[in-house]
Amino acid sequence: MMLRYVSARVSNWSQRSKLYLSDLAAIALLLLPITLANSLAMLLGHAFRVMEINYASELLFYISNILINLYPTAFCVVASYYLSQKTNASSAIFIIYALVLFYILSIGHLDLSTSYTLPNNPLLALLSAVITYLYYLYFPIRLLDPNSFEFASRLMKYIVHIFCFSILALVLSQLVAHTGSYLEAIVASTGLDPLTFTGGLIYQTFLGFLGAVGINGHNMLFAIKQQIYADTLANIEAWRAGEASINVISQGFYDAFLSMGGSGNCISLLLCVLIFSRRYNHKMLAIVAIPMVMFNINEVLLFGLPVLFNPILIIPFILVPLVSFVIVYASIALGVVSPVVTIVNWMTPPIFSGYFAMGEQLDGAILQIVVIVIGIFIYRPFYLAYVGKHLISVDPNTRYAAAEGSIFKHVLRSVRNSTHDSITKSLAQKRMAKILRQGKLVMFYQKVQSIQSKEQYNYEALIRYVDDKGALCSPEFILDFQLLEAMPLLDKLVIELVLTDMQKMDLPVGGRVAINVSVASIEQADFVEHLLARLAHYSICPSKIEIEITEEAILSDKVFLTRVMTELQEKNIAITMDDFGSGYASFPHLLKYPFNKVKIDRSLLLDATTNKGKEIYKLVAKLGDVANCKVVAEGVETQQEYEFIESCGVDLVQGYYLAKPLPLEELSASNAVKSLIA
Numbered sequence: 001m002m003l004r005y006v007s008a009r010v011s012n013w014s015q016r017s018k019l020y021l022s023d024l025a026a027i028a029l030l031l032l033p034i035t036l037a038n039s040l041a042m043l044l045g046h047a048f049r050v051m052e053i054n055y056a057s058e059l060l061f062y063i064s065n066i067l068i069n070l071y072p073t074a075f076c077v078v079a080s081y082y083l084s085q086k087t088n089a090s091s092a093i094f095i096i097y098a099l100v101l102f103y104i105l106s107i108g109h110l111d112l113s114t115s116y117t118l119p120n121n122p123l124l125a126l127l128s129a130v131i132t133y134l135y136y137l138y139f140p141i142r143l144l145d146p147n148s149f150e151f152a153s154r155l156m157k158y159i160v161h162i163f164c165f166s167i168l169a170l171v172l173s174q175l176v177a178h179t180g181s182y183l184e185a186i187v188a189s190t191g192l193d194p195l196t197f198t199g200g201l202i203y204q205t206f207l208g209f210l211g212a213v214g215i216n217g218h219n220m221l222f223a224i225k226q227q228i229y230a231d232t233l234a235n236i237e238a239w240r241a242g243e244a245s246i247n248v249i250s251q252g253f254y255d256a257f258l259s260m261g262g263s264g265n266c267i268s269l270l271l272c273v274l275i276f277s278r279r280y281n282h283k284m285l286a287i288v289a290i291p292m293v294m295f296n297i298n299e300v301l302l303f304g305l306p307v308l309f310n311p312i313l314i315i316p317f318i319l320v321p322l323v324s325f326v327i328v329y330a331s332i333a334l335g336v337v338s339p340v341v342t343i344v345n346w347m348t349p350p351i352f353s354g355y356f357a358m359g360e361q362l363d364g365a366i367l368q369i370v371v372i373v374i375g376i377f378i379y380r381p382f383y384l385a386y387v388g389k390h391l392i393s394v395d396p397n398t399r400y401a402a403a404e405g406s407i408f409k410h411v412l413r414s415v416r417n418s419t420h421d422s423i424t425k426s427l428a429q430k431r432m433a434k435i436l437r438q439g440k441l442v443m444f445y446q447k448v449q450s451i452q453s454k455e456q457y458n459y460e461a462l463i464r465y466v467d468d469k470g471a472l473c474s475p476e477f478i479l480d481f482q483l484l485e486a487m488p489l490l491d492k493l494v495i496e497l498v499l500t501d502m503q504k505m506d507l508p509v510g511g512r513v514a515i516n517v518s519v520a521s522i523e524q525a526d527f528v529e530h531l532l533a534r535l536a537h538y539s540i541c542p543s544k545i546e547i548e549i550t551e552e553a554i555l556s557d558k559v560f561l562t563r564v565m566t567e568l569q570e571k572n573i574a575i576t577m578d579d580f581g582s583g584y585a586s587f588p589h590l591l592k593y594p595f596n597k598v599k600i601d602r603s604l605l606l607d608a609t610t611n612k613g614k615e616i617y618k619l620v621a622k623l624g625d626v627a628n629c630k631v632v633a634e635g636v637e638t639q640q641e642y643e644f645i646e647s648c649g650v651d652l653v654q655g656y657y658l659a660k661p662l663p664l665e666e667l668s669a670s671n672a673v674k675s676l677i678a
Contacts, residue, residue, distance in 0.1 A: 108173025262298025268375025602635025
């Protein structure tokens with residue numbers, strides 16, 4: 001049993017991990033235009049510098065610098081928006097919180113760009129969005145509405161909420177700063193030198209892992225890279241002066257042989273896709289990527305396939321540069337090829353970079369070709385395995401057929417769905433605000449008549465909306481409150497309206513007014529306290545009301561519901577199970593919970609057109625005797641239906657046959673007329 005539980009938990013964790021990794025890849029892909037625009041600006045900047053058109057070159061480098069500095073902030077915004085859709089939180093508030101946290105963490109970690117004082121760590125950007133997501137799961141907060149019934153109390157909660165979040169951000173910033181310092185101290189204490197074989201392998205492994213999750217390792221390990229660059233320049237000068245031998249590993253070594261086509265030696269992946277892929281969209285992606293990859297810009301492949309957060313392609317992405325490292329190191333150390341004697345520009349295309357790095361020697365270009373070919377065959381099985389996960393066999397003549405859309409389609413679909421949800425919520429917010437600002441909410445009351453005694457009756461309160469032109473609108477607006485998780489607000493408004501009307505309402509002895517209450521209100525810790533306080537405020541005896549709940553509330557929290565029902569019934573407030581037979585409701589719940597009434601849904605009455613349907617209805621009607629509660633027949637609209645439910649032995653009846661829902665004024669007039677007739 002324990003093994004099965006653990007297996008289920010692991011399977012659930014695995015599925016959730018894959019989902020979140022897919023989300024992270026999707027987030028990174030949404031920022032691809034910024035990345036490519038930056039790469040294009042840098043590429044053209046170098047081109048104009050070679051042509052000695054300095055003004056255009058500086059302008060393009062300026063644009064590239066702006067895009068580089070904006071990328072982490074944009075990453076935080078996009079990640080926050082994406083995650084906000086998973087919490088039903090307001091995207092605007094979510095993004096504001098995440099940006100506040102991102103800035104505070106960046107200031108504490110000293111990760112602000114010198115040019116524009118913007119946060120420049122994408123890892124902290126992602127961390128800020130994720131922490132905000134986790135915070136919202138436990139401490140949700142809704143948008144403020146100045147016209148809301150609870151505006152004052154919610155404003156105070158909002159102030160406390162953001163204050164506590166800011167304190168949390170400050171604590172986390174100190175934690176991040178100390179963690180960063182601790183890790184840097186650990187790295188420094190190892191004494192590993194990236195210009196040695198062992199130290200170089202470890203350094204390259206770090207770069208690979210960071211690149212595989214979308215972090216520019218050269219930026220994160222900038223201090224180490226600066227030291228490598230300085231040591232390389234010093235070694236080259238000493239070598240040229242005849243004072244030292246040239247090092248095997250240098251900045252030129254890393255640039256020329258371990259970043260061909262960008263990080264991960266992506267030129268090998270590009271050629272692997274072009275040679276071995278049978279997927280049209282992958283071939284087109286590779287063709288589009290050729291101009292960029294040739295200048296060591298690999299974002300198209302990283303985000304397009306994708307490589308980022310892809311557990312299959314990450315392996316060769318890290319492995320190929322390490323294999324290249326060993327091959328090139330051995331070739332130089334054994335004297336098979338010339339050593340690297342200069343630092344070439346990182347955007348120099350492969351083959352050319354090897355030629356120039358080794359002092360215009362062909363053996364450098366040949367070594368690069370060998371390394372690229374080996375990389376192709378390392379990438380091949382992993383790429384085919386990745387493609388195989390997304391293809392299925394169709395028939396003997398067609399080996400594969402696409403089983404899923406590309407990552408582009410997945411992301412576009414996700415964005416489209418998120419956008420649709422946001423638009424839907426936005427429209428619902430506008431409609432809800434209009435309802436609260438214009439027109440008015442009114443209560444209609446439908447009689448619930450005793451079959452045994454015509455003088456005994458109750459009312460069910462039903463919310464309606466009258467617009468600013470006086471037109472009565474259907475109760476579909478309730479769906480907007482549900483969508484925006486604002487049902488507790490609507491329930492409190494209903495309670496105020498009903499208790500106000502009850503001060504003018506004539507009820508028979510023992511008569512009650514039933515108020516429908518949502519699951520969200522039942523689950524609020526102060527629901528009973530609030531209801532009793534409002535009853536006392538309006539001087540309404542608790543015995544004159546009853547609360548109607550659906551079985552959705554029963555399934556939500558059984559322990560909590562039992563406590564709420566007990567507290568209400570101790571105050572002589574009756575509890576009714578609504579819509580029995582419409583979906584979830586079942587006989588065991590009638591036995592488990594102490595309901596005073598159960599209302600049989602009209603759907604069962606509509607089915608009572610056959611002998612079987614009639615027998616089922618009679619059986620349900622008798623459940624009241626077993627559960628020790630009264631039975632109400634809902635939706636009775638004809639005399640024939642009334643006679644049938646009367647024969648079933650139900651206690652009360654409700655429906656258009658007896659009375660339609662009426663506002664208080666018409667209800668009072670109707671009762672007055674009936675009294676005169678009697």
